Amino acid sequence: MQSNAHKHNTMKTIVSLLALLGFTSPIYGSTASVAGPDNAILIVSFLFLMGVSQVGVVFCAICRLVYAQWAKPFFRLAELSTMAFAPFAIVGFLLIFTYEKELFYWLHSSADAHLSGITASWLTSEGLLYRNLYALIGFYGLSWAYVWKGIKQDRTGTTESTEVAHRKVERQLYLMSPWIITTFVLCNTFIAWDFAMMIVPASHGHQWVSTVFPIHFWFGSVFAGTAALIAFPALLGRSANSPFSERNVRQLSTLVTGFTLLWLYFYWAQFFVVWFGNLPHEFEPLWRQMYGHYAGYYWTMISGCFFIPLTALIFAYFNRSTGWMCLVALSICIGAWVNKYLMVIPIFSEDARIMDHLGQLGASLLLLIAFVAAVYGLTKRYSVYSNWELSLGPNPDR
Template sequence: MSTERMPTKPQPVSPKQRGRFVSSLLLIFLGLSTVSPAYAASNEMARPEFAILIVSFLVLMGVTQAGVVFSATTRLSGAKWAKSYYRLADLITMAFAPFAIGGFLLIYFQSSGELFYWLSPAPEEHLSAYLNSDWLLFRNLFCLLVFYGLSAVYFWKSLRPDLSGSDNIDHQEVRDQLYWMSPLIIIAYIVCSTIIAWDFGMMLIPHWHSTVFPIHYWFGNAYAATAALIVLPVLLGRFSSSEFQFSTQQIRYFSMLVSGFMLLWLYFMWAQFFVMWFGNLPRETDALFRQMYGHYAPLYWTMVAGCFFIPFGSLIFAYFNRSVRAMCVLALTINLGNWINKYLMVIPVYSAEDRILDHLSEVALSVGLLAAFVIVVVLFARRLPVYSYWEINLKPKTSVTGDLPTHEVGNYT
């Protein structure tokens, strides 16, 4: 996004256009709230079908939560080139907040007996205090509320200077407040994602314990979110009055960031695989080998190709490092790999030969969930400044002597 060509303020939207978007959003909300629980309850083998919608929910929640983490991380690292993305990254996190909290409550009350089967043990089986229905609800809901509460404060502090249009606000002070809040955002994200990874992934396999699994889970979401931030401005540029533009330098910075995430994603995947393979415990290797071999093997290697082999083979060429279209295609490939990763995390536990095309209703609901989220983002982008103008125009602090600026790297353009 070249800051030299940015609009000074969002363009007005006609009431007719706004009404059309609001009507579409309400219809999708109504459909998701009524159809998904009814569909799940009407099938004898509800869990495998309903799991596809849960997988899509987990993917969207994880990717959108990492949006505000992108802002926090780049603020801490002093990456000036990322200032154009602060508002959009924060916005996607807040746009999915009601979906995340409402979706978790819907899953808990409608399908906890099927998804969290360990809540109903055999009479002779003893469960620890952690495996408790009330504690399951409390820990997940508490973590979600804390994370989104901190994110809302973080988002509002960043947004307020652009909304007020007043010089009475000390921009340097607001910048410092956001800087010191950034570690809290990252910690809240890690804790929240770890709890979700445990309850929706690791605990589905009896007696399986892995310290690497939650790291691989939330790191994969951050990887996919970084890639998604390349696609979203292009998408919103078609539906929003605000103009999103990239510069070659920004695309190159994104390609370097994606390259780093790609290598670390492979490292965490290998760290988890090697420990399970070397330990050779059937309760661990059975779940892993079910993904790698047999019915799910094509999906597993598609995931590996989408998250590593294709990005690795593409980013070594300069063309991909300066082309918006090429990076958008690559970003979609990475996000497809991330979706398959979450699919393999849940589905093989319940079905040895599940086929996605056998559950088109669940796929349609997942597309509806994605569409509802995109509509909310578009509405926010139409109503709010899509750039953090005050941060872009803010000059860096200088030292006492006035000679040395604060540590910020990269360019705006």
């Protein structure tokens, strides 16, 4: 009991220090002279956290579609993490929308300079607001219906045979899973267009358009969100009744290894069509991220998302170790955050420095703390595990 109390006090101390840093950083940062639009770093952090948190329910949908039995211990907490960020996502988008003159400057650009080849009616304030807001509401609404189906099985009884009832819900979740993935892709495609692709200034009379970019945008979130799931066995794996084992960690690491290769493919796919055409308006936005002032950020992203995880995960020792997997996941999340940073910041400043934005970093930390607190609050209301799914054996009909 004393050990648990000591751990609880230690955790409270750490959270208090993080909160103090979050509150004091804005005070310090407000005195610094910074370049670029207001709240750009906070917007980057918002996009990162929203994407990573949405992956919780998407991960469950993917694993249910492929019938991944090893993933069942992750399901409930992954689903709750998605729903915990829902109010932050919708309110955050509405707040960011009020700053459209800075981030969404392209809404007010002249048609001759910016709208070449693009339907002008799409580039309106109303269009921006409604397509993103409806997409967010649609995704989170469908996700809640999806999550609630599973929660009800743990909270209410049934007059049918227990296994028959569970198999019925299992089938319903299976049929809903493709729609969860579809709404996630649609929602994040809109966000990729409006928060990253459209902010690239028109060059040489052409707007920068990439059909691969939205895929790279949302798959980066899938990659980081899946890696971040290692936090669940790290936090819960030591308890006596924990369903997590070395097998779960090993299977997750195998999935992350595959996603590492897919991430590089989707990132590099942007360059294929650029090389064929070799047109300045196509390669300039990518070169801006890779060379000059932002070269260090670029190699940090590549190292965090590819070199470090691939080098580590080819060894079985790292695959089986929860501690090492946590470090790999941290590397991936840092790389994914820098990836979002490079999508936004270089557009507005040629030499921005992260340390010039301590105020926004502090606000980002507060957002992270609020998100973690929301997840913790949901775990007090709902079961941490999807017990009804854990009790089900493999379906003989599949």
